[in-house]
Amino acid sequence: MTVAAPQRPAAGDARRSEGAKAERRLAAWLCAPAVIVMLAVTAYPIGYAVWLSLLRYDLRFPQEREFVGLSNYLAVLTDGYWWSAFTVTVAVTVVSVAIELALGLGLALIMHRTLFGRGTVRTLVLIPYGMVTVAAAFSWQYAWTPGTGYLANLLPEGSAPLTEQIPALAIVVLAEVWKTTPFMALLLLAGLALVPDDLLRAAQVDGAGPWQRLTRIILPMMKPAILVALLFRTLDAFRIFDNIYVLTRGNNGTASVSILGYDNLFKAFNLGIGSAISITIFICVAIIAFLFVKGFGAAAPGSEPEGRR
Amino acid sequence: MAEIVLDAVTKRFPDGALAVSEVDVAIDDGEFVILVGPSGCGKSTTLNMIAGLEDITSGELRIGGERVNERAPKDRDIAMVFQSYALYPHMTVRENMAFPLKLSKVDRATIAAKVDEAATVLDLTQHLDRRPANLSGGQRQRVAMGRAIVRSPSAFLMDEPLSNLDAKLRVQMRTEVSRIQKRLATTTVYVTHDQTEAMTLGDRVVVMRGGVVQQVGAPQHLYDHPANLFVAGFIGSPSMNFMPGTLAEGALQTALGRVSLPDRIRSALESAGAPSEVIVGLRPEHFEDVALVEESKRAAGTTFPAQAEVLESMGSDKYVYFSLSGDRASSTELEELAADAGTAELPSGGNQLTTRLSAASTAAEGEKIDIWFDAAQVQVFDPSSGRNLTA
Numbered sequence: 001m002t003v004a005a006p007q008r009p010a011a012g013d014a015r016r017s018e019g020a021k022a023e024r025r026l027a028a029w030l031c032a033p034a035v036i037v038m039l040a041v042t043a044y045p046i047g048y049a050v051w052l053s054l055l056r057y058d059l060r061f062p063q064e065r066e067f068v069g070l071s072n073y074l075a076v077l078t079d080g081y082w083w084s085a086f087t088v089t090v091a092v093t094v095v096s097v098a099i100e101l102a103l104g105l106g107l108a109l110i111m112h113r114t115l116f117g118r119g120t121v122r123t124l125v126l127i128p129y130g131m132v133t134v135a136a137a138f139s140w141q142y143a144w145t146p147g148t149g150y151l152a153n154l155l156p157e158g159s160a161p162l163t164e165q166i167p168a169l170a171i172v173v174l175a176e177v178w179k180t181t182p183f184m185a186l187l188l189l190a191g192l193a194l195v196p197d198d199l200l201r202a203a204q205v206d207g208a209g210p211w212q213r214l215t216r217i218i219l220p221m222m223k224p225a226i227l228v229a230l231l232f233r234t235l236d237a238f239r240i241f242d243n244i245y246v247l248t249r250g251n252n253g254t255a256s257v258s259i260l261g262y263d264n265l266f267k268a269f270n271l272g273i274g275s276a277i278s279i280t281i282f283i284c285v286a287i288i289a290f291l292f293v294k295g296f297g298a299a300a301p302g303s304e305p306e307g308r309r
Numbered sequence: 310m311a312e313i314v315l316d317a318v319t320k321r322f323p324d325g326a327l328a329v330s331e332v333d334v335a336i337d338d339g340e341f342v343i344l345v346g347p348s349g350c351g352k353s354t355t356l357n358m359i360a361g362l363e364d365i366t367s368g369e370l371r372i373g374g375e376r377v378n379e380r381a382p383k384d385r386d387i388a389m390v391f392q393s394y395a396l397y398p399h400m401t402v403r404e405n406m407a408f409p410l411k412l413s414k415v416d417r418a419t420i421a422a423k424v425d426e427a428a429t430v431l432d433l434t435q436h437l438d439r440r441p442a443n444l445s446g447g448q449r450q451r452v453a454m455g456r457a458i459v460r461s462p463s464a465f466l467m468d469e470p471l472s473n474l475d476a477k478l479r480v481q482m483r484t485e486v487s488r489i490q491k492r493l494a495t496t497t498v499y500v501t502h503d504q505t506e507a508m509t510l511g512d513r514v515v516v517m518r519g520g521v522v523q524q525v526g527a528p529q530h531l532y533d534h535p536a537n538l539f540v541a542g543f544i545g546s547p548s549m550n551f552m553p554g555t556l557a558e559g560a561l562q563t564a565l566g567r568v569s570l571p572d573r574i575r576s577a578l579e580s581a582g583a584p585s586e587v588i589v590g591l592r593p594e595h596f597e598d599v600a601l602v603e604e605s606k607r608a609a610g611t612t613f614p615a616q617a618e619v620l621e622s623m624g625s626d627k628y629v630y631f632s633l634s635g636d637r638a639s640s641t642e643l644e645e646l647a648a649d650a651g652t653a654e655l656p657s658g659g660n661q662l663t664t665r666l667s668a669a670s671t672a673a674e675g676e677k678i679d680i681w682f683d684a685a686q687v688q689v690f691d692p693s694s695g696r697n698l699t700a
Contacts, residue, residue: 205389
């Protein structure tokens with residue numbers, strides 16, 4: 001007995017670790033299909049793009065293809081086109097996301113308080129989000145085209161807003177806001193549902209008016225939902241392409257970084273520079289996501305949201 | 310400090326449901342009043358109307374002599390403790406307690422002093438920088454109390470503040486609430502469905518049923534002189550025994566035998582115009598093992614033989630349960646009480662006699678025993694209206 005006793009836990013350990021090994025092996029087998037698909041459709045294109053971005057590779061001069069290291073990136077980052085496109089993109093992103101947040105919050109508050117026809121209201125609000133962006137962009141384009149557009153006709157004779165930088169960008173922001181505010185509102189509505197009614201009643205008795213209840217109770221409680229909504233929308237807005245492509249084709253200083261990448265890849269057929277631009281956008285998006293998750297404590301999609309009870 | 314007067318206060322919801330019907334209660338300055346009743350009786354709605362969280366359909370609410378029907382909650386100078394505590398999860402204990410003061414633009418130094426004082430009273434000083442999520446149930450409850458008392462409001466409103474605590478803590482916090490209320494002498498309205506809390510805490514108790522006030526009075530008065538079957542069955546634990554009875558020639562025929570009534574009850578029944586079929590109510594503590602009753606007192610009561618079914622010895626007393634033969638007493642009030650207590654489906658529900666005997670009794674499970682009860686303690690109710698005919 002006394003001899004066998006110390007051996008027993010050791011044997012148990014061995015058995016357990018063997019079981020754990022088998023379990024781990026099974027886990028690897030079960031994950032394998034998903035990992036393989038991900039590698040094929042995501043990792044390979046990204047890796048190939050990184051490789052292309054390190055080459056001098058112009059489809060018009062395929063024989064001049066050669067490895068040039070980081071000089072494509074140097075070319076992009078020292079070029080005025082990139083920085084003007086970058087400024088336009090950041091401006092459109094910040095302005096449209098800010099407006100969407102304000103409007104979305106307003107809509108969410110209205111939808112949350114709606115007593116009748118809740119389903120109908122939510123469906124109606126979602127209509128713009130359900131439309132194909134390109135189709136919606138064309139309707140905006142017609143609306144703002146002088147002569148034919150009902151909106152352009154409201155402007156003074158002879159003005160063509162889509163041909164000037166600032167008015168054109170304003171229209172781009174308008175189209176973006178019109179289209180994605182419902183998405184923002186729905187995400188925020190889910191956050192509003194997390195604020196218990198009792199808390200608002202308590203705040204009311206404690207002496208908080210409607211504005212104080214919003215700023216001191218509702219918004220802090222909704223912070224996780226707001227950050228997730230902002231994260232999604234900022235990432236989306238930074239890659240803006242279709243609205244600008246349809247409305248201005250990126251002319252008159254309205255090109256975003258995605259338009260710039262498209263022009264280099266598919267108009268100039270310069271795979272090296274185009275890929276370098278794409279990878280730079282990819283890095284910008286990664287930085288935005290990193291800032292949101294680490295800087296503001298937004299819950300990374302899929303992880304357990306912190307701060308909820 | 311203020312008195313609260315409810316003058317025919319009525320609440321009718323937009324769908325037409327009448328939640329509270331013409332409640333008339335005058336609460337004195339510094340008084341501790343309990344609103345009690347089964348769920349759905351309108352007690353919480355009444356409290357919310359006092360708080361201003363629900364509109365008053367008709368009637369008038371006066372706090373400190375002023376009509377406040379149209380005033381927002383923040384202009385009524387009241388503090389409320391919620392059943393869920395409703396602590397702000399994104400604020401520390403200190404910020405939670407300071408919140409109402411901050412909103413009323415009190416200067417920092419005063420806020421700090423008041424929060425510290427309240428924290429000392431409630432023994433929360435070492436938890437001031439923690440968040441509600443890291444506190445135990447009892448601590449959260451105390452923070453909710455703290456948030457109410459820092460403002461020194463003219464009245465406290467409490468909506469089942471103890472019902473989320475476990476049984477032992479609830480008893481402890483009950484005395485705590487009572488102590489704080491006495492110390493601050495602030496008018497308090499307290500809602501509960503627990504008749505024990507109602508009996509132990511309140512200066513006066515308001516018993517409600519279906520939005521209508523049944524009786525208002527001191528706890529002991531409600532216990533001794535319930536106005537109707539509902540109050541009789543609701544107040545007291547274990548609750549009063551009810552059985553049908555027949556009145557004839559000044560005596561009462563019941564399943565426990567013939568009870569000759571004392572003169573006081575007989576004249577009360579006569580002047581109340583009692584019907585011949587009545588419901589008889591007897592509290593468990595008015596029964597006794599006949600062997601322990603003095604010979605001289607026995608004649609003033611009724612003795613009946615019965616077989617003890619279940620015996621629970623509490624040390625200080627013995628609870629002995631018997632089955633009653635014959636029909637059970639039936640009235641809408643009793644059915645409602647049974648439904649609320651969840652005993653309606655029990656096979657023995659309502660047709661069981663609960664008695665509390667002295668610990669010295671030799672009663673044993675399954676054995677026959679002679680039980681005596683005091684005829685002067687019999688309460689007689691009108692089965693149709695539920696009114697107490699002997700009160």
